[in-house]
Amino acid sequence: MKLYGYWRSQATFRVRVAMNLKGIPPRENEALDLAKGEQFNEAYRRINPLALVPSLVIDNGPPLTQSMAIMEYLEETHPNPPLLPRDPRDRARVRALALISVAEIHPLMVPRVRNYVEKDLGLGEDGRVRWIRHWVALGLRAVEDLLDNDPRTGRFCHGDSVTMADICLAGQVIGARNSDCDVAPYTTVVRIADECMKLDAFAAAHPRRQPDAPKG
Amino acid sequence: MKLYGYWRSQATFRVRVAMNLKGIPPRENEALDLAKGEQFNEAYRRINPLALVPSLVIDNGPPLTQSMAIMEYLEETHPNPPLLPRDPRDRARVRALALISVAEIHPLMVPRVRNYVEKDLGLGEDGRVRWIRHWVALGLRAVEDLLDNDPRTGRFCHGDSVTMADICLAGQVIGARNSDCDVAPYTTVVRIADECMKLDAFAAAHPRRQPDAPKG
Numbered sequence: 001m002k003l004y005g006y007w008r009s010q011a012t013f014r015v016r017v018a019m020n021l022k023g024i025p026p027r028e029n030e031a032l033d034l035a036k037g038e039q040f041n042e043a044y045r046r047i048n049p050l051a052l053v054p055s056l057v058i059d060n061g062p063p064l065t066q067s068m069a070i071m072e073y074l075e076e077t078h079p080n081p082p083l084l085p086r087d088p089r090d091r092a093r094v095r096a097l098a099l100i101s102v103a104e105i106h107p108l109m110v111p112r113v114r115n116y117v118e119k120d121l122g123l124g125e126d127g128r129v130r131w132i133r134h135w136v137a138l139g140l141r142a143v144e145d146l147l148d149n150d151p152r153t154g155r156f157c158h159g160d161s162v163t164m165a166d167i168c169l170a171g172q173v174i175g176a177r178n179s180d181c182d183v184a185p186y187t188t189v190v191r192i193a194d195e196c197m198k199l200d201a202f203a204a205a206h207p208r209r210q211p212d213a214p215k216g
Numbered sequence: 217m218k219l220y221g222y223w224r225s226q227a228t229f230r231v232r233v234a235m236n237l238k239g240i241p242p243r244e245n246e247a248l249d250l251a252k253g254e255q256f257n258e259a260y261r262r263i264n265p266l267a268l269v270p271s272l273v274i275d276n277g278p279p280l281t282q283s284m285a286i287m288e289y290l291e292e293t294h295p296n297p298p299l300l301p302r303d304p305r306d307r308a309r310v311r312a313l314a315l316i317s318v319a320e321i322h323p324l325m326v327p328r329v330r331n332y333v334e335k336d337l338g339l340g341e342d343g344r345v346r347w348i349r350h351w352v353a354l355g356l357r358a359v360e361d362l363l364d365n366d367p368r369t370g371r372f373c374h375g376d377s378v379t380m381a382d383i384c385l386a387g388q389v390i391g392a393r394n395s396d397c398d399v400a401p402y403t404t405v406v407r408i409a410d411e412c413m414k415l416d417a418f419a420a421a422h423p424r425r426q427p428d429a430p431k432g
């Protein structure tokens with residue numbers, strides 16, 4: 001398995017954690033420097049026409065893209081330990097919590113969008129920071145409410161086992177902190193994200209621990 | 217089952233189509249007028265803290281939110297007809313195609329974001345239209361490339377049966393047309409979306425055919 005990614009990418013973090021949790025053997029990592037625009041190279045666009053990371057290539061087959069689709073694939077092909085609960089309604093809850101990051105917060109702060117806000121719309125760095133803070137605050141407030149008002153919340157988002165919801169939430173909190181967002185008001189969110197980062201599978205996937213991360 | 221939605225909402229369209237395809241019996245529809253801000257009502261925020269539609273309430277249980285999570289729930293609880301293929305890699309392909317709409321295009325054009333661009337950023341109606349066109353064009357171009365460069369594409373996105381990818385794509389094309397985006401360059405996308413709309417399950421879910429749609 002060859003994983004195309006970027007040290008700072010939240011979506012790549014999700015796939016790294018899922019692979020670590022499932023003990024999927026050493027893989028080849030292909031780092032694309034998104035800051036330098038390497039994702040727009042012709043060769044990578046053939047793998048991922050939207051020029052986004054991650055992409056996962058297995059046995060030279062057609063590339064898998066979209067972190068949520070890749071996590072579902074890993075869950076189907078490597079069911080242990082499970083990253084989704086058993087009951088369909090519980091699975092829907094976990095997926096919905098995951099999708100608040102995947103489809104509501106993160107899409108508004110990915111490089112292509114934040115660069116467009118800063119440069120193409122001419123709002124500058126201040127404008128970019130305000131933009132990100134606005135959507136992160138709305139999204140994390142909603143996750144906090146969903147966690148606090150549901151007895152199914154435990155040590156992690158759903159009971160005491162790690163699920164896709166935790167993977168997405170931990171990545172979102174790292175991303176929010178890296179973008180100078182204040183996450184302190186979301187005490188349950190932060191409690192769970194910090195709990196996740198105590199686990200080796202999460203810690204080893206942290207952006208700063210990737211070989212392509214800048215030193216220091 | 218009680219479905220909270222809005223006639224014009226792409227995400228609600230996805231759930232309506234999935235329910236229609238699976239023949240899930242008549243449901244109660246609760247229309248929220250997003251143009252009037254009814255989604256921000258206190259009562260609805262208890263159902264969906266992010267104030268987004270759709271939400272699906274089953275037997276007065278905890279609400280299901282996020283259209284993709286709801287479609288997966290329907291797939292698990294009402295497996296026929298299937299909306300995902302059998303092979304894990306094919307399932308990953310279908311989910312990834314669906315997620316380009318769910319997580320890359322649609323999040324940038326939902327009311328909360330387009331209103332923010334138009335009003336809070338002060339870019340006006342022109343700015344809003346340019347914003348939407350930019351992200352729709354990038355996203356649909358990528359879907360077009362993925363469809364054209366894969367032998368698994370058939371009458372629909374994946375072979376000759378309808379999947380979640382088609383549901384999301386048909387909704388995205390309706391949304392793009394409603395937002396004055398030119399979809400003509402994406403010939404495979406348009407061919408498949410039009411093919412979908414010939415089916416009763418899709419046609420009956422069209423925004424214009426919903427009871428809360430404005431007349432005429």
